Amino acid sequence: MTTPAEVVEKAPEEEEPAGSSIAFTATLVLLVGLALFGRKIFAGAFTDDGVRTWATMFVGVTVQAMPxxxxxxxxxxxxxxxxxxxxxxxxxxxxxxxxxxxxxxxGVVLPGCECASVPVSAALMNRGVTPAAAIAFLLSAPAINPVVLASTAVAFPGQPKVVIARAVTSLGVSMILGWLWLLTGKGSDWLKMPKNRHPEGTGKLEVFRSSMLHDFLHAGGFLVVGAAAAATLNVVVPRQWLDHVASNLLVSVIVLGLLAVLLAICSEADAFVAARPEPVLVDRAARVHGGRPDRGREADRVAGRDVRAEVRRQVRAGHLRGGGLVQSSRRMVAAVRRNVAGLVVVFVGAAVAQLATTGTYLRYVKPGMRWMLLAAGAILIVLAVVDVLADTRKKDDADHAVRGDDGHGHHGLPRAAWLLLIPVFALLVVDPPALGADAAQRQSPVSSKPAAPKGNSWLADSAQGDTPVPLAVRDYAVWAVWEKESMKGRNFQLTGFVTPGKNGTWYVSRIGLTCCVADGTAFMVEARGQVAPPKNQWVTVTGEWAEPTKRADGDIAALTITGVRTVTPPANQYE
Structure with missing residues (x-):
């Protein structure tokens, strides 16, 4: 007769799913290989100006939204x-x-986007809250919570009325639809409640860890889709089309409304879309993961573990109890091998942190984003490490079943989450530069009317002289057209990159950012009297104010150049 201890000793060891090990190994080899040899392998493949501009905007939108x-x-x-x-x-x-x-x-108390409000609203209905109230909460929470209102304020600086209008309108719409749901007399029969991803008794820290990883992997993948859409709209769609849409209130409302429906724009980033018609940032509410397409369990029963968890420890042989150093290290290796999700998250976190520590982030966003990026990168790295450590403590069948259902794919990564590797690939291989002449050429050199005229009144009181007055290109581009009287007869010094124009003309240019490169605006000053340096060459020019160039759509600032010298691009190439 076989003793319980003998049964355990003869039982085969737990084996990791082959698919997860292969996926982990392939992903690790791919990412490490790209980090070491990517730029050499793909040298010459991504040199087109349009491709690099697209990559810069794609990475910029992703980096801006990540914190x-x-x-x-x-x-x-x-x-x-x-x-x-x-x-x-x-x-x-x-x-x-x-x-x-x-x-x-x-809804104001629930920070986050639809990824948070959907499961919470479902939980409210499961606890007996009337569906009409839960739906009102579902609609208001992604639009009026502190994170969304703060991002709206960042996207529309100095315009508090936009933030107020968003909060009031969202509250009104959510109430109206909630009451309409009540009036229809329909209850929860129309709604299929998703299953709780965390069974009763799951520790709060475990719920926190798995919920955060689940939501990040799902929402992050669709964020990448939105970043790609924003970059494509900026690069592919002619700017004059977008200007035409923006100039017509009815058309712009209809177009942006349709984009919101078709692309499911994330509430945490849609303010950056509304700030301008061209960038579109996308996300979609995370689905509650319920298992395989055939509704089967994702975690299969492990061979040899047919003894109940409650008595397994008692019937094990003494030398098997507790495990040793070798067993612990093997469990750690097994956990790391199957944790493809942790690998993806740690690479994304490391990429974000590296951008912030090296200053490369200045190619894509404003300087004020540095600490937010550092915090976001650190949180993602810690999340991935904690997830791997948590795997080493999961040994019984119930734990494996839960972790198979939690949606972040220890035994298989959600398909949307793989998209998070695309911006990592772009950074490792393409190395997108700061926006330059190609981006400027896609915009009009016509000077925009300033919101507050007389901004350079200090020039009228300053002494006239031959010493050039250093000015930002964006300031000169505006004042040279709209403040002519104070600019006439003066010499100025501008620093920017060379943008070729039509018929031999060229411009000294700079890009101005509101939030990130997706909303970058080109400021251009026509340079007269000198042969154009190479495209994208950074120069410092001196010269005298010149009468603006007249065009049907407006005037272009001009400068009669008396001196040109090449310079090294500044660390922050935007104004």
Whole structure:
């Protein structure tokens, strides 16, 4: 008769799924290979100006949105783990009609996008909250929470009315739709409640970790899709088409509304889209992962583990209990091998942190983003490391079943999450530069009317002289057209890159950013009297104010050049 100990000793060891090991190994080899040899292998493949401009805008949108995405999933995971859904149910009035506006206003406490509001709204309905109130919360939370309102304020600097209008309109729409749902007399029969990804008894820290990883992998993949759409619209669609859309209120409302429906724009980043018609940042609410397409379990039962978890430890042989150094190290290796999700997250986090520490981020976003990027990168790296460590503690069948269902793919990565490797590939192989002449050529050199005229009145009081006055290109491009009287007869010094024009003309140019390169605006000054240096060459020019060039669509600032010298591009090439 075989003893229990003998049964355990004869049982085969736990084996990791072959597919996950192959995926991990292939991903690791690919990323390390690209880091070491990518630029040599693909040398000459990404030299086209248009391709590099697209890559810069693609990476820029991704980098700009990453801190907001990380903050959103961090806070939403914290609320999922530490704030029970019953709290919201108790806070709502019993009468459904009164519960709707209270639920709408309650959306302000849930930072994050639809990835957070969808599961929370489902949990509210599962706890007995009227569907109309849960739907009102679902619609308001992604639009009025602090993260979204803060991103709106960043996208529209100095325009608090936009933030207020968004909050008020979103609240109104969510209430109206909630009441309409009530009036239809339809209940939860129309809605299929998703299953809870965390079974009863799961620790709060485990819920927090897995929720954050799940939401980041799903939302991050669709963020990359949105960044690609934004870059494509900027590079492929002619700027005059976009200007025409922006100039017509009715057309712009219809077009942007259709884009929002078709592309499912993320609430954490849609303000940056609305700030200009051309960039489009996309995301989509994460689906609750329920298993394989055939509805089968994702975690298969491990061979040899047919003894119940409660008695397994008691029937093991003494030398097998607790494990040793070799067993622990083998478990760690096994956990790392199957954790493709952790590998993707750690590479994304490392890329973000590297951009911030080296100053490369200045090619894509404004200097004020540095600390936000450092924090986002550090959080992602810690999340990936903690996820690997958590795998080493998961040994029983129930734990493996839960982790197979949690949606972030220890035994298989969500397909959308693989898209997060595309910006990593772009950074390792293409090395997108700061925007230059190609981006400027896609815009008009016509000077825009300043919002606040007389901005250079100090020039009228300064002494006239031969010493050139150093000015930013964006300032000269505006003032030379709209403040002629104070500019006449003066010499100026400008620093920028060379942008070739038509019929032998050339411009001294700089790009100005509001948030990131996707909203970059070119400021160009026509250079007269000198032969054009090479395209994209950085120069410092001196010269005298010249009468602006007249065009049907406006005037172009001009400078009669008396001296040109080449210079090294500054660390921050934007104004």
């Amino acid at each position: 907001f995405l990380v903050l959103g999933v961090f806070l939403s995971a914290a609320l999922t783990a530490f704030v029970p859904a019953s709290f919201f149910a108790k806070a709502l009035p019993k009468h459904p009609a009164l519960a709707v506006p209270v639920a709408s206003v309650s």
